[in-house]
Amino acid sequence: MSRYSPAEIEAKWQAAWDAAGTFTARRDPGKPKYYVLEMFPYPSGRIHIGHVRNYTMGDVIARYKLATGHNVLHPMGFDAFGMPAENAAMASGGHPRDWTYGNIDDMVAQMKPLGFGLDWSRMFATCDPEYYGQQQALFLDFLQAGLVERKNATVNWDPVDRTVLANEQVIDGKGWRSGAEVERRELTQWFFKISDFSEELLEALDTLDDWPAKVRLMQSNWIGKSRGLQFSFSMVAPQGAHDRIEVYTTRPDTLMGASFIGISPDHPLAKELERDNAEVAAFCKQARQGGTTEEALEKAEKLGFDTGLTVRHPFDTAWELPVYIANFILMDYGTGAIFGCPAHDQRDLDFARKYDLPTPLVFTDLRAGDPAGPEIYSGGSIGGLPVTVNPETGDKAFVPGKSERVRYIRGFAGDEVQTGDEAVEAAIAACESQGVGRGVTQFRLRDWGLSRQRYWGCPIPVVHCEACGVVPERKDNLPIELPYDEDGTPIDFSVPGNPLDRHPSWRDCACPACGAPAQRETDTMDTFVDSSWYFARFTAPRATTPTDRAEADYWMNVDQYIGGIEHAILHLLYSRFFARAMHITGHLPEKSKEPFNALFTQGMVTHAIFQTRDAGGRPVYHYPADVAFRDGKGFLEDGTEVEIIPSAKMSKSKKNVVDPERIIATYGADTARWFVLSDSPPERDVEWTASGAEAANRHLARVHRIASDIAQADTPANADDDALLKEMHKTIFDVTQGIDSFGFNASIARLYAFTNVLQKSKAGAEAKRRAARVLAQLMSPMTPHLSEELWAMLGGTGLIAEQPWPEADAAMLVEDTVTMPIQINGKRRAEIEVPKDLPKDEVEKLALAEDAVQRALGDGPPKKLIVVPGRIVNVVV
């Protein structure tokens, strides 16, 4: 009898699929197509177990769809531009291109042994000139279609290295290399006009039925549609050209609670004041310190500078409000100016407390004044109305939900008692009728700045000419390739900044319009651009235009997209925009405006951390391979017990990583594939454990053993055949349903159960062989190599990968009787076995006759009797 030997069989069957071209996708209008795609990896050089899980999920779908008669497209590529390659060149010399392609070779070599049913002939990397040249063509088409523009953006500026930093390079407000205090600085950049599509991108979310609701909600919040009022405060004393300050607010109902005006340090008025006032300039400089992230802005200490200027309240010209320059207001949002209502906004309240500004209350809790209700205010007043928030809760603003009803004491429109939403609408209407501003619908979504001051990215194909201005490159000149060296000299990556900027022979060129000497744009594109259309490129990866319409029309859309939740907003939103832009420019059909029909977000693979402490109490981490287990505890070789911290995100610094290559070498690819799917639902994290992997391997060996016994068995057909086949059909049904609904762990649990049944069954050899072949088929999406081996062993013909999926016989699924639990007051106390269609009153009779029920009832009748047919009986006593 042969033993389970993954190393042998896995290589063998991979070669067989290659030879048969099982996974090579060809357009065939006669067959329904199915496009399954996993988010492609960044070529770090090593695949990790999380990749294994991600691609195994996609492969299960791909192989299952192939078996159900689909023409499957399942491609793979690399998201190959980005900072790590430049960082590597900076840290240890070499060239980003060599580093990246070397890593890609390594990763492909690590992925192939996993036996994924991928069409490798379509592979590309986004750093291939063939790919990014087409991306440049797309950029030019977008530019011509009015989908691109130039304007200012705020960036992180390192004043010592004199370079722009990525957010992740800003640590606690300081540059990662120089340690210098980072400044926010404005720069002219290219933008995709994604905000023109805000409404459409928001509305179309409703059509994405097969996307997780949480992703749609996150996108919806990100786009952030709001209804508000745009109006201006007139200045008491005009300052230069400024005689008013334009603000936007989503809470115009709190206008009578205004306490101050805040403007961004980059507001034109602030800039004007800065010019001839050293104190203002010093404050603005300080206010511009720190990173650009929303998180940094929100968490930073709120600072303000009283300009001494004042404005008039639009409804009471005698009421003057001070104008502050504030560090938490960004010029990129709204008008770069706000009015503060401290009583009903936490940030404004913090600010008002700090600068001792009044906090007029606009509305109160309906229960205010009720002794049992919250006390919201006390203290002084303006015009007989309360001003000071209750000193006891004085640092907490009263911010109820907008749908909650509150009592307006400083309202100016609508009822005294109304919801925030109603009050906002009433306030907008009232303001409009009195000529104070206008109602405006605004979106939080900003345009997508795509310029990056870096080398390792797709060059932006434009030229700056003194005479003609900004000129698009001619498509004939594409691709504009990144220079590998500097006329024979290696590019120096050790200097901060963009090497393209200091590369004269690459930068200098002829103007595509007038032919005069001109200069190339040295910025490259955000790597999100690369990943915003790769799915379309996979449909015709070698086409000499961005897409081939016949191929794109056939293969698009992606039927099932699989990736991490961390991409829930940006990558997916940008891709949705790109698909629309590509449709407008003729590169994709109408139906592809939403390019991903279904989305699945998978969880991470985690691993316990093994830790001891050094003399100073600091943690010391240990690799899993160095830890031995006894009685559920872990020990180092010298006998020291380690502390086990379960389920932590894998990270090299914590040493809680497992290497897929080692797993494959030890157990084989099928074990790795089986285990990463087996223990947790796919959308949740799964914890990798050595014992779990071992057990998965033992199970596969067991299936192999059972199958080889069955292959040689000669038991005649008998009375047990029917029960086995019935169980087989139920298993087909359950496993299929599991795969269809991404319940891979449930499918696997069912396969375990069926294996147990098969092993114990006394059925005849023929029935058992049939059941075992079906078992092999049902396992084949997860363990394709073992399944091929079993299939061949059990007399199957051809490749199991190319067999039609087994179908459950509905007649074999029905049961004649059901077990009904009987509850007394909601607690299970007994159960009865009844015919499936027994009438309700019969069930009631049987239930009441039960001992447990009789005992609970005593002599009285039940208070209530609930019978859910086929499900449950509940007796209330």
Next chain:
RNA sequence: GCGGGCGUGGUGGAACGGUAGACACAAGCGACUUAAAAUCGCUAGAGCGUAGCUCGUGCGGGUUCGACUCCCGCCGCCCGCACCA
């Protein structure tokens, strides 16, 4: 700080508002063996007065005949926050 999610035995997890703990891991006991490994079988949420009863799905409330599931308020952890990919 803001937005989104998750929380069930010693462990991973299962459970259309209807028998909480399927299926596994770890553990214990047994069979086989000279022995071990492998394999096979059995036990197993906690507690108690053990034919049975009580408690139990992060914490506190609520809705319901019935709540892991729905609602409200907390706590903890994870993801995202526009130049990480």
